[in-house]
Amino acid sequence: MTFLRIKDLVVKVEGRPVLNGLNLEVGRGEVHAIMGPNGAGKSTLANIIGGKPGYETVTGSVSLNGVELLDLSPVERAYKGVFLGFQYPIEIPGVSNMEFLHAAVNSLRKEAGQDEISTIDFMKKVRSVANGLQLGSEFLKRGVNEGFSGGEKKRNEIVQMLMLEPKLAVLDETDSGLDVDALRVVAEGVNQFRSEERAIVLITHYKRLLEYVQPDYVHVITDGVIVRSGDDTLATEIEERGFNWLAEA
Amino acid sequence: MPDSSLSATPNLLQRTYEAGFVTDVESDILPPGLNEQTIHWISQKKNEPKWLLEWRLDAYRHWLEMDEPQWATVTFDAIDYQDISYFSAPRGDKPKSLDDVDPEILQTYNKLGIPLHEQELLAGVERPEGRPPVAVDAVFDSVSIGTTFRESLAEEGVIFCSFSEAVHEYPELVQKYLGRVVPKSDNFYAALNSAVFSDGSFVYIPKGVRCPMELSTYFRINSQNTGQFERTLIIADEGAYVSYLEGCTAPMRDENQLHAAVVELVALDDAEIKYSTVQNWYPGDEEGKGGIYNFVTKRGSCMGKRSRISWTQVETGSAITWKYPSVILRGDDSVGEFYSVALTNNHQQADTGTKMTHIGKNTKSTIISKGISAGKSSNVYRGLVRMNPGAKESRNFTQCDSLLIGENCAAHTYPYIEARRRDAVVEHEASTSKVSEDQLFLCQQRGIDGEKAVAMIVNGFCKDVFRQLPMEFAVEAAKLLEVSLEGSVG
Ligand SMILES: Nc1ncnc2c1ncn2[C@@H]1O[C@H](COP(=O)(O)OP(=O)(O)OP(=O)(O)O)[C@@H](O)[C@H]1O
Ligand SMILES: [Mg+2]
Numbered sequence: 001m002t003f004l005r006i007k008d009l010v011v012k013v014e015g016r017p018v019l020n021g022l023n024l025e026v027g028r029g030e031v032h033a034i035m036g037p038n039g040a041g042k043s044t045l046a047n048i049i050g051g052k053p054g055y056e057t058v059t060g061s062v063s064l065n066g067v068e069l070l071d072l073s074p075v076e077r078a079y080k081g082v083f084l085g086f087q088y089p090i091e092i093p094g095v096s097n098m099e100f101l102h103a104a105v106n107s108l109r110k111e112a113g114q115d116e117i118s119t120i121d122f123m124k125k126v127r128s129v130a131n132g133l134q135l136g137s138e139f140l141k142r143g144v145n146e147g148f149s150g151g152e153k154k155r156n157e158i159v160q161m162l163m164l165e166p167k168l169a170v171l172d173e174t175d176s177g178l179d180v181d182a183l184r185v186v187a188e189g190v191n192q193f194r195s196e197e198r199a200i201v202l203i204t205h206y207k208r209l210l211e212y213v214q215p216d217y218v219h220v221i222t223d224g225v226i227v228r229s230g231d232d233t234l235a236t237e238i239e240e241r242g243f244n245w246l247a248e249a
Numbered sequence: 250m251p252d253s254s255l256s257a258t259p260n261l262l263q264r265t266y267e268a269g270f271v272t273d274v275e276s277d278i279l280p281p282g283l284n285e286q287t288i289h290w291i292s293q294k295k296n297e298p299k300w301l302l303e304w305r306l307d308a309y310r311h312w313l314e315m316d317e318p319q320w321a322t323v324t325f326d327a328i329d330y331q332d333i334s335y336f337s338a339p340r341g342d343k344p345k346s347l348d349d350v351d352p353e354i355l356q357t358y359n360k361l362g363i364p365l366h367e368q369e370l371l372a373g374v375e376r377p378e379g380r381p382p383v384a385v386d387a388v389f390d391s392v393s394i395g396t397t398f399r400e401s402l403a404e405e406g407v408i409f410c411s412f413s414e415a416v417h418e419y420p421e422l423v424q425k426y427l428g429r430v431v432p433k434s435d436n437f438y439a440a441l442n443s444a445v446f447s448d449g450s451f452v453y454i455p456k457g458v459r460c461p462m463e464l465s466t467y468f469r470i471n472s473q474n475t476g477q478f479e480r481t482l483i484i485a486d487e488g489a490y491v492s493y494l495e496g497c498t499a500p501m502r503d504e505n506q507l508h509a510a511v512v513e514l515v516a517l518d519d520a521e522i523k524y525s526t527v528q529n530w531y532p533g534d535e536e537g538k539g540g541i542y543n544f545v546t547k548r549g550s551c552m553g554k555r556s557r558i559s560w561t562q563v564e565t566g567s568a569i570t571w572k573y574p575s576v577i578l579r580g581d582d583s584v585g586e587f588y589s590v591a592l593t594n595n596h597q598q599a600d601t602g603t604k605m606t607h608i609g610k611n612t613k614s615t616i617i618s619k620g621i622s623a624g625k626s627s628n629v630y631r632g633l634v635r636m637n638p639g640a641k642e643s644r645n646f647t648q649c650d651s652l653l654i655g656e657n658c659a660a661h662t663y664p665y666i667e668a669r670r671r672d673a674v675v676e677h678e679a680s681t682s683k684v685s686e687d688q689l690f691l692c693q694q695r696g697i698d699g700e701k702a703v704a705m706i707v708n709g710f711c712k713d714v715f716r717q718l719p720m721e722f723a724v725e726a727a728k729l730l731e732v733s734l735e736g737s738v739g
Pocket of ligand 1: 013014018036037038039040041042043044045054087
């Protein structure tokens with residue numbers, strides 16, 4: 001059954017069309033990889049799903065489990081289980097990762113009608129998740145991404161995903177800028193997260209991530225539309241031949 | 250798409266001021282007006298010695314010759330000093346003990362979360378085992394209604410009582426230090442305070458004593474049309490240490506009310522005083538109607554060698570704040586510190602900062618100021634660092650950061666430096682930032698909604714200052730910021 005359904009999506013940024021009638025369907029339990037040249041509109045798609053301000057949706061629909069996301073505010077989308085892993089994670093100085101995650105976890109639990117997580121349970125979980133991503137406890141005390149290296153920021157996105165347990169994760173180039181070991185650690189995080197209940201959209205430029213996280217589908221976006229869909233052999237072809245042959249075809 | 254941006258709905262400003270209730274208690278209120286008769290009346294009411302009456306009258310005569318300061322970046326209608334009542338106290342004699350205090354008044358402090366019974370907790374915050382409680386002096390309008398833990402403090406030789414009691418019980422200390430740091434003709438508001446001051450707290454820590462618990466005073470304005478003019482004097486004798494906290498609230502009223510306090514701190518050789526304020530006077534409503542005029546003179550003197558005075562303030566309340574807690578670094582190797590968070594929302598105006606006057610050799614000062622403006626408010630940091638010719642090898646570090654929320658507020662920084670020595674080291678860092686839409690979006694994307702998100706980002710911005718506060722105050726300050734920011738984001 002389709003979980004995330006994007007239909008005829010047309011989006012402008014600063015008056016310029018960036019997504020030009022994009023269609024995509026993602027079912028529960030599936031992993032979809034999205035590839036495409038720089039400027040194709042991949043991050044725009046991710047941001048539209050998350051509800052980032054500053055985009056003009058001209059037509060189309062983005063629904064999750066039958067609920068129109070475009071009518072919801074960003075926080076309401078988070079309540080529905082949408083998670084966006086940022087291509088460029090930003091810093092919040094002075095707000096520790098720990099308190100940030102604690103506030104987020106409890107806010108989502110409250111919305112779901114659950115009690116606050118006990119401090120002990122929270123600490124246990126956050127330590128083990130961070131350890132899994134090879135971020136020691138001292139990272140949890142530091143400000144959100146404050147002074148983190150590029151790779152540490154990306155790993156921190158996965159920590160947030162594993163703590164918040166969303167239903168749909170859209171990861172925008174979480175693999176870019178990672179060293180080989182970090183890539184494996186991030187991939188393990190994603191695989192650990194993968195389940196029958198959840199859907200994952202991986203935006204990436206490299207086949208390498210897809211060797212660790214086996215995608216069910218691979219799509220290619222150019223100029224704001226999906227021009228080709230296939231299985232992971234498509235990723236191999238792109239790695240070898242680039243994108244131009246798709247436009248010519 | 251629903252717009253969650255900061256600038257989208259700047260007009261839906263609303264705030265809840267939880268301390269804004271009025272206590273129904275019969276009070277003796279002096280009719281409005283100020284002349285020498287008024288001062289005689291106050292002094293007589295408090296049964297003061299003649300020297301103090303003379304001191305007040307002298308201050309009054311100075312005040313008559315003075316003008317209100319005009320240099321601050323604040324605007325308000327002229328205050329009619331004849332329209333203010335200069336004394337208000339709950340009817341009846343001063344209660345002998347807290348058990349005799351009017352239950353309505355006890356209820357007031359209860360509602361505000363201030364413990365007047367020694368077993369209660371300040372701000373409802375549990376202290377870690379082994380940490381002592383906080384002693385409280387509660388000032389209601391013009392009088393102190395009680396001080397907790399006096400006996401246990403007395404065992405260590407620590408004096409903590411109302412100013413009025415100190416005048417009678419420790420006249421030599423009061424006479425020796427009153428006006429020593431803030432002379433009675435120092436400025437317009439200080440002179441007014443010196444003439445009509447009502448009550449406040451007095452602290453003396455004897456030689457070599459580390460005060461065994463934190464001391465605090467809670468000021469509450471209740472009566473209408475009265476001004477509050479309290480006076481606090483803290484003396485830390487050689488090698489002594491004390492941490493002192495001050496909190497303040499007032500009912501919501503449409504009229505502006507004047508609060509003109511004076512605080513003097515004296516630190517002798519090797520003594521240390523930490524003075525923390527969480528100022529939450531009524532700020533006025535969303536249209537800027539009502540609120541407290543907080544015109545306060547606070548100054549500490551590091552008289553002794555190696556002494557240390559540190560001011561930490563969290564200013565969220567008041568319609569107008571005019572306040573510059575300062576340190577005179579007289580003793581060689583003395584240290585002065587100023588840590589400030591000033592938040593303004595709606596139509597609030599704050600002109601606040603500090604003055605560090607380096608006189609002794611090898612003196613050091615640190616200034617960290619965090620100004621946050623939201624709504625249509627104006628927030629000014631004004632600081633002066635002066636290195637006198639004798640202040641050999643002294644240094645200052647100043648950091649002023651401003652954070653803007655929305656498009657209609659203003660922040661200004663005026664750091665003045667007067668260095669009369671070549672070897673003086675004066676460092677200054679400044680920054681202005683906005684709560685960015687990206688930070689806000691990140692929080693919202695993770696499930697933390699707009700107002701909570703802004704409060705969290707602002708709290709993070711203030712962390713360096715909050716770190717300086719005692720535990721209960723840090724908790725309270727963080728909560729206060731959140732409440733004060735209500736409605737600042739659409
Ligand atoms: N705020 C903006 N202002 C102007 N143009 C924008 C803005 N955001 C995106 N664009 C433009 O929209 C197009 C799509 O950008 P997008 O970030 O979605 O690309 P992308 O596919 O994620 O590329 P990359 O692989 O480099 O991350 C680009 O041409 C970009 O310049
Ligand atoms: Mg991108």
